[in-house]
Amino acid sequence: MSNYHIKHLEEYYQVYRKSVREPENFWEEIAEEHFMWRKKWDKVLSWDFSKPEVKWFEGAQLNITENCIDRHLATRGDKTAILFEPNDTNEASEKITYNQLYERVNKFANVLKAQGVSKGDRVCIYLPMIPELAISVLACARIGAIHSVVFAGFSSTALSTRINDSECKMVITSDGSYRGAKTIDLKGIVDEALKDCPCVDTVLVAKRINSEITMEAGRDKWLQPLLDEASSECEAEVMKAEDPLFILYTSGSTGMPKGMVHTTAGYMVYTAYTFKNVFQYRENDVYWCTADIGWITGHSYIVYGPLANGATTVMFEGVPSYPDFGRFWEIVEKHKVNQFYTAPTAIRALAKQGTELVEKYDLSSLKTLGSVGEPINEEAWHWYNDNIGKKKSPIVDTWWQTETGGIMITPIPFVTPTKPTYATLPFIGIQPALMDEHGEEIKGNQVDGRLCVKFPWPSMARTIWGNHQRYKDTYFSAFENKYFTGDGALRDEVGYYRITGRVDDVIIVSGHNLGTAPIEDAVNEHPAVAESAIVGFPHDVKGNALYGYVILKDTGEGRDHNNVRKEINQIITEHIGPIAKLDKIQFTSGLPKTRSGKIMRRILRKIAHKDTSNLGDTSTLLNPEVVQDIMDNAL
Ligand code: PRX
Numbered sequence: 059m060s061n062y063h064i065k066h067l068e069e070y071y072q073v074y075r076k077s078v079r080e081p082e083n084f085w086e087e088i089a090e091e092h093f094m095w096r097k098k099w100d101k102v103l104s105w106d107f108s109k110p111e112v113k114w115f116e117g118a119q120l121n122i123t124e125n126c127i128d129r130h131l132a133t134r135g136d137k138t139a140i141l142f143e144p145n146d147t148n149e150a151s152e153k154i155t156y157n158q159l160y161e162r163v164n165k166f167a168n169v170l171k172a173q174g175v176s177k178g179d180r181v182c183i184y185l186p187m188i189p190e191l192a193i194s195v196l197a198c199a200r201i202g203a204i205h206s207v208v209f210a211g212f213s214s215t216a217l218s219t220r221i222n223d224s225e226c227k228m229v230i231t232s233d234g235s236y237r238g239a240k241t242i243d244l245k246g247i248v249d250e251a252l253k254d255c256p257c258v259d260t261v262l263v264a265k266r267i268n269s270e271i272t273m274e275a276g277r278d279k280w281l282q283p284l285l286d287e288a289s290s291e292c293e294a295e296v297m298k299a300e301d302p303l304f305i306l307y308t309s310g311s312t313g314m315p316k317g318m319v320h321t322t323a324g325y326m327v328y329t330a331y332t333f334k335n336v337f338q339y340r341e342n343d344v345y346w347c348t349a350d351i352g353w354i355t356g357h358s359y360i361v362y363g364p365l366a367n368g369a370t371t372v373m374f375e376g377v378p379s380y381p382d383f384g385r386f387w388e389i390v391e392k393h394k395v396n397q398f399y400t401a402p403t404a405i406r407a408l409a410k411q412g413t414e415l416v417e418k419y420d421l422s423s424l425k426t427l428g429s430v431g432e433p434i435n436e437e438a439w440h441w442y443n444d445n446i447g448k449k450k451s452p453i454v455d456t457w458w459q460t461e462t463g464g465i466m467i468t469p470i471p472f473v474t475p476t477k478p479t480y481a482t483l484p485f486i487g488i489q490p491a492l493m494d495e496h497g498e499e500i501k502g503n504q505v506d507g508r509l510c511v512k513f514p515w516p517s518m519a520r521t522i523w524g525n526h527q528r529y530k531d532t533y534f535s536a537f538e539n540k541y542f543t544g545d546g547a548l549r550d551e552v553g554y555y556r557i558t559g560r561v562d563d564v565i566i567v568s569g570h571n572l573g574t575a576p577i578e579d580a581v582n583e584h585p586a587v588a589e590s591a592i593v594g595f596p597h598d599v600k601g602n603a604l605y606g607y608v609i610l611k612d613t614g615e616g617r618d619h620n621n622v623r624k625e626i627n628q629i630i631t632e633h634i635g636p637i638a639k640l641d642k643i644q645f646t647s648g649l650p651k652t653r654s655g656k657i658m659r660r661i662l663r664k665i666a667h668k669d670t671s672n673l674g675d676t677s678t679l680l681n682p683e684v685v686q687d688i689m690d691n692a693l
Contacts, residue, residue, distance in 0.1 A: 061073045061076070061084070061087065061088065061486075062088060062091065062092055062331065062334065063334055063335065064335050064470055064473060064486070065472075065473065066473055067473050067474065067475075069473075070470060070473050070474065070483070070486075073486055074483075074484070074486055074487075077486045077487040078487070078489060078513075081103065081487060081513065082102040082103050084486075084487065085102055085103070085114070085327065085487065085516060086099075086102045088327060088331055089102075089115060089323070089327050092327075092330065092331075093120070093125050093326065093327060093330070093366075094120065094124050094125050094128075094129045095118055095119065095120050096119040096120055096121070096296050097117070097118060097119040097120075098117075098118055099115040099116055099117045099118035099299060099323075100116055100117030100118075101113075101115075101116045101117060102114065102115060103514065104116060105514045107514075107534050107539045107540065107541065108534070108538075108539065109530070110529070110530055110533070110534045110541075111520075112514045112518060112520060113299070113300050114299060114300075114321075114323060114324035114327075114514075114516045115299040115300075115323040115324060115327075115516075116299055116300065117299070118298070118299040118323050119296050119297065119298060119299070120296075120297060120299070120322065120323060120326070121199070121200065121202075121294035121295060121296060121297055122199050122297070122303060122322055122325075122326050122362065122366075123163060123196050123199050123200045123294055124294050125326060125330075125366050126196065126361075126362060126365035126366050127139075127156060127159055127160050127163060127196070127365065128160065128294070130156045130368040131156055131157060131160060133368075134156050134368045135155065135156050135157040136155050136156070136157060137155060137156055137342075137368070137370065138153040138154065138155055138370045139154055139155060139156045139158075139159045139365060139368075139369075139370065139371070140153075140154040140159060140189060140192055140370075140371055140372075140373055141153055141154075141344065141370055141371070141372045141373070141393060142154065142188070142189050142372075142373050142375070143372060143373065143374045143375065143376075143389055143392075143393070144236075144375050144376070145236035145237065145238070145375040145376035145377075145380065146236065146376075147381060147385075147388075151392075151393070152189065154189060156368070159193070159196075159365075160290075161290040162189075162193050162285075163193055163196040163197050163200055163292075164197075164200065164289070164290050164291055164292040165285050165288040165289070165290050165292075166190075166193050166194055166196075166197035166285065166288075167197040167198075167200035167201050167292040168288040168289050168292045169197075169262070169281070169284045169285055169288050170197055170198065170201055170203060170228070171201055171292070172284070172288070173228065173260050173262070173279070173284075174227075174259075174260070175198075175201065175203050175227065175228055176201065176202075176203070177201060177202030177203065177295050177297075178202065178203070178204065178301075178302075179203045179204070179227055179228075180203070180204045180205075180206055180224045180225060180226040180227065180305065181194075181198050181203050181204070181205055181206065181226055181227070181228045181229075181230065182205075182206050182207075182208060182217075182220065182221050182224075182226035182228070182229045182230070182258075183195060183198075183205055183206070183207045183208070183229075183230045183231075184207075184208050184210055184217060184229060184230070184231045184244065184247075184248060185207075185210060185230060185231060185232055185235075185244075185264065186210050186232060186235030186236070186237075186242075186244065186266065186375060187350055187351065187373055187374060187375045188232065188235075188264065188266055188373075188375060189373065190230075190232070190264045190281070191207070191351050191373075192351060192360070192361050192373060194230045195207065195304075195351065195357070195361055196361070196365075198304075199303060199304075200292055200294055200295065201292070201295050202295035202297050202301065204224075204302045204303070204304055204305055205303075205304045205305075206220065206221075206224050206226055206304065206305040206306070206307070206317070207304070207306065207351060207352050207357070208220050208221075208307070208352060209350055209352025209353060209635075210235055210242075210244055210350075210352060211350075211352070211635050211636065211637060212352075212634070212635045213247065213631060213632050213633060213634055213635045214247045214248075214250035214251040214632070215251070215632060215633045215634070216315075216633065216634050216635060217247065217248065217251040218251035218252070218253075218254045218255050219314070219315065220307050220315065220317070221251065221252075221255045221257065221258060222254070222255055222257065223307075223314065223315075223317055223523065223524065224305050224317050224523050224524070225257040226255075226257060226258060227257060227258060227259055227260065228258065228259070228260045228261070228262065229248055229252070229258055229260075229261045229262075230261075230262045230264070230281075231244050231245055231248045231261060231262070231263055231264070232244055232245070232263060232264040232265065232266040232267075233245050233263060233264070233265055233266055233267055233268065233269050233271045234266060234267035234269045234271075235266060235267065235375075236266070236267060236375060236376070237376070237377060238376060238377045238379060238380035239380060241267050241269065243269065243271075245263060245269075245271040245272075246271070248261060249272065249274070252277075258277075259277065260277060260279065261274075261277055261278045261279070262279055262280075262281045262284070263278055263279065263280055263281055264281045264282070265280065265281070265282060297322050298322070299321070299322055299323035299324070300321045300322070300323070300520070301321060301322050302319050302320070302321055302322075302520075303320050303321055303322045303325055304319075304320055304357065305317045305318065305319055305320075305523050306318050306320070306353075306354055306357060306460055308354075308459075308460040308461070308571055309564060309571045309572055309573035309576065310528075310532065310564070310573050310575075314576075315573075315576070316522045316525075316528065316529075316532070317522055317523030317524070317525075318460050318461055318519040318522060318523075319519055319520050319521045319522065319523050320357075320463050320517065320519055320520070321520050323516075324463075324515075324516030324517055324518075325358075325362070325463050325464075325516070325517045326362065326366060327516050327517075328463060328464040328487075328515060328516040328517035329358040329359070329362045329363035329366065329463065329464045329517055330362070330363055330366035330367055331486070332358075332363065332464045332465045332468075332485060333358075333359060333363030333364055333366070333367055333369070334367050335470050335485075335486070336428070336454055336456060336465050336468050336470060336471075336485070337397040337399070337426055337428065337454070337471070338397075338425070338426055338470070338471050338472060339364070339367055339369050339397065340396075341368070342370075343369065343370070343396040343397060343425075344370050344372065344393050344394055344395050344396050344397075344423075345364055345369050345370060345371055345372065345395070345396065345397040345399075346371070346372035346374070346389070346390070346393070346395045346397065346398050346399065347359045347360050347371070347372075347399040347400075347428070348374060348378070348386065348398075348399065348400040348401070348404065349399070349400075349401070349430070349431075351373075353460075353570075354458075354459070354460040354463070355399075355430055355431070358463060358464055358465075358517075359399060359465075360373060363464070372389070372393060372395065374389060378404050378407065378408060379407070382415060383407075383408055383411040383415050384415035384416070384418055384419065386398075386400075386404075386408065387415065387416055387418070387419040387421060387446075388419055390419065390421055390423065390424060391419040391420045391421065391423075394423040395423055395424065396423055396424065396425045396426070397424075397425060397426045397427075397428065398424055398426070398427050398428065398446070399427075399428030399429075399430065399456075400428065400429065400430075401429065401430055401431040401432065401568070401569040402429055402431065402432050402433070402434040402435065402438050402569065402601060403431070403432065403568040403569045403599060403600055403601055404569075405429070405434070405438045405441065405442050406435075406438050406598065406599045406601075407599045409437075409438060409441040409442075409445075410598075410599065413445050416445050416446065421446060421448070424446065424447060424451045425451055425471070426451055426452060426454060426471040427442060427443075427446060427447050427451050427452070427453045427454070428453070428454045428455075428456055429442070429453060429454070429455045429456065430455075430456045430457075430458070430465075430569075431566070431569030431570075432566045432569050432601045432602075433479065433556075433557055433558070433559060433601070434453075434455055434478075434479060435479065435601075436478050436479050439453060439455075439478040439479060440478065443478075451471075452469065452471040452472060452476050453469075453476055454468050454469050454470070454471055454476075455468065455469065455476070455479070455480065455481045455482070456468040456481065457481040457545075457555070457557050459543060459544075460519070460571070461518065461519045461533065461543075462511075462515070462517065462518060462519075462543075463517030463518060463519060464485075464515075464517040465485055466484065466485055466488050466490075466511070466515070467481040467482065467483065467484050467485065467488065467490065467555050467557075468481055468482065468483075468485055469481075469482040469483065470485075477550075477554055479556055480550070480554045480555065480556045481554075481555050481556065481557055482554045482555065483553070483554065483555070484555070487513075487515050487516075488511065488515055489511060489512050489513040490509060490510070490511055490512075490547075490555065491509075491510045491511070491512045491540060492505055492506065492507030492508065492509060492510075492547060492548075492549060493507050493508045493509075493510050493537050493540070493542075494507050494508075495508075497537055497538065499512075503549050503550065503551050503552070503553055504549070504550060504551050505548065505549055506546065506547065506548035506549070506558065507546070507547070508536070508537070508542065508543075508545075508546055508547075508561060509542075509543045509545045509546065509547040509555075509557070510537050510540040510541060510542050510543060511540065511541040511543065512539070512540050512541075514541075518541065544560055544561060544562045544564060545557050545558070545559065545560060545561065546558040546559060546560075546561045563575065563659070565592075565593070565594035565602050565604065566594075566601060566602055567594070567597075567600050567601065567602050567603060567604060567637060567638070568599075568600045568601065568637065569601070570637050572604070572634075572637070572638050574591075574592045574593070574659075576633070576634060576638075577592050577604065577606075577630060577634065577638050577640075578590050578591065578592055579633075580629050580630045580632075580633035580634060580638075581606060581608060581626050581629065581630065581640075583629050583633070584622070584625055584626050584629055585611075586610050586611055586612070586617065586622060587608055587609070587610060587611065587626070588609045588610060588611045589608075589609045589649060590606055590607065590608045590609065591606070591607045591649050591657045591659065591662055592604055592605070592606050592607075592640070593605050593607075593659055593662045593663045593666050594663070594666070595641075595642070595663075595666035595667055596667065597641065603641035603642070604638070604639070604640045604641055604642075605640065605641065605642045605643075605644070605662075605666040605693075606626070606640040606642065606643045606644070607644050607646050607649055607662055607688065608626070608643055608644070608645050608646065609645075609646055609647065609648065609649065610622070610645055619645060622643075622645075623640075623643045626640065626643060627639045627640060642666070642693045643693075644688070644691060644692065644693050645691075646684070646687065646688050646691065647684065647687060648681055648684035648687070649662070649684065650662065650676070650679050650681065650682070650684055650685050650688070651679060651680045651681060652678060652679065652680065653678065653679075653680050655680070658676075658679060660674065661673055661674070661676065661685060662688070665688055665689055665692050666692075668692070670689055673685065
């Protein structure tokens with residue numbers, strides 16, 4: 059079992075060096091020994107970042123679901139694959155064994171086929187965190203359909219934009235969803251979205267909350283009766299290594315969300331290998347990632363990575379605060395969770411509640427704690443380490459992105475000594491580089507710069523759906539022959555990396571990537587708004603919150619500003635979703651602009667941060683006088 063499971067630091071360095079010196083041999087060995095192939099590859103890697111084009115395991119044939127399900131049946135058929143924990147504590151948890159998962163995925167795959175879905179078709183999945191979500195993802199993969207999961211907190215407009223961009227022919231949804239004490243009318247949101255989606259001919263509806271919904275004849279079908287009739291055997295479609303597995307949208311600095319395309323073989327190999335090592339998963343461990351499958355974290359580390367390793371993966375439907383802020387810890391105790399993976403925003407929200415609800419529960423099963431999605435601040439790191447890990451469970455601060463498919467910079471627990479707020483060392487096979495503003499790589503330690511990656515890794519996104527040029531412009535044009543991440547980072551004296559945050563117009567709020575442009579577009583839809591600019595400012599729970607500077611069309615006199623604020627947030631909720639609401643809205647007479655008409659966000663950011671001692675050079679502005687005015691009225 060060479061190199062698959064790294065157990066000490068020396069071994070890490072040794073394997074890392076090998077993965078960099080002989081990447082093809084290295085990944086070939088991993089792929090060969092640990093996965094099931096219908097046909098092996100002709101070539102391990104071909105790449106050209108100038109196009110950009112990257113291919114891993116070309117010529118290979120496989121089906122990822124055979125790797126995630128079928129091959130475990132002989133030895134792990136009765137082992138729990140998915141452990142579903144419902145929103146409501148009075149509802150029983152559900153254990154889905156590998157045998158049952160096989161049956162349910164195959165039935166679902168047959169339903170998709172019967173409804174006219176075939177290889178290469180796009181299927182939009184808009185479901186809450188119920189087993190059908192993981193099962194429908196796998197069912198798509200079984201028949202070679204490309205899934206596009208849209209987080210079920212997105213609005214109807216955001217949903218229809220994503221459906222149309224990749225021309226999905228089917229939507230899989232539920233009548234509604236539970237979220238803490240609330241229910242959400244998911245089907246109503248889908249109905250609204252589909253008014254603008256001529257490409258969709260079928261909607262499959264899972265029953266979850268038993269609400270009254272309208273079913274459009276000919277288009278909408280209840281899922282369960284179709285499943286009841288379907289056969290539980292569905293031959294897996296034989297896929298090529300580079301066939302798309304899924305599309306997942308992420309925000310960009312401008313306009314349209316980017317449909318990142320992930321392909322089959324490399325994604326499988328890398329997510330499985332990282333899962334095994336980053337969480338040090340051992341047979342019979344119970345692993346829980348609190349993310350939603352609507353995000354990349356859920357794709358890679360709730361579904362594919364864990365199942366490819368035959369793991370038990372927990373799926374939690376609810377929220378950390380329901381019925382009280384002890385819910386996470388109650389679940390850890392109940393299922394004796396061994397690896398727990400969450401986001402800094404959740405840790406901060408829970409830390410605010412004190413430790414009473416933590417102490418109520420037995421957390422002694424925990425071995426490894428994970429963090430993902432945004433920089434974890436020192437205070438949250440220590441709270442997590444002291445109160446949840448009891449100073450004995452290492453925290454893996456994992457840095458990665460929707461685009462990278464898998465974890466890129468991270469400690470390996472019990473292997474890499476951790477350091478608060480540091481993601482520490484590149485994972486095996488990852489070659490990071492820090493770049494200066496002249497496009498030169500900064501060598502040595504105790505330096506900082508823009509974070510790039512200079513060699514391909516198996517799970518990198520291959521393109522943006524329908525827009526390869528944008529893929530090239532966004533990721534491969536800032537620095538020659540390198541993938542640019544959009545993040546800044548520093549490297550300390552021992553070579554540990556610390557991610558310092560985005561260097562573009564993406565703001566991370568509660569761990570969610572939000573582009574400023576689409577939010578500004580939404581704000582500008584308000585009839586009274588002439589122009590707007592959105593920046594982030596520090597927030598003690600969300601990490602960042604949004605600050606909007608808004609110019610009204612008239613002077614705004616006589617207008618109830620609070621009403622306008624509410625209306626603006628209402629429009630944002632409709633266009634994007636409640637996660638993009640503005641915490642502060644300042645009405646202003648102007649925005650600082652360069653002579654070429656570009657908004658100087660640097661200044662707006664400083665004002666929102668209440669850091670106005672050094673605003674830098676404002677003399678080149680077209681309208682320097684507005685700066686004082688904005689400062690005087692800052693919120
Ligand atoms: O800025 C980095 C931040 O989240 C961005 C990627 O967001 P997304 O594509 O939504 O994927 C999130 C889950 C993988 C990155 O560009 N980020 C993610 N993890 C960390 C982080 N920032 C600091 N530390 C992390 N551990």
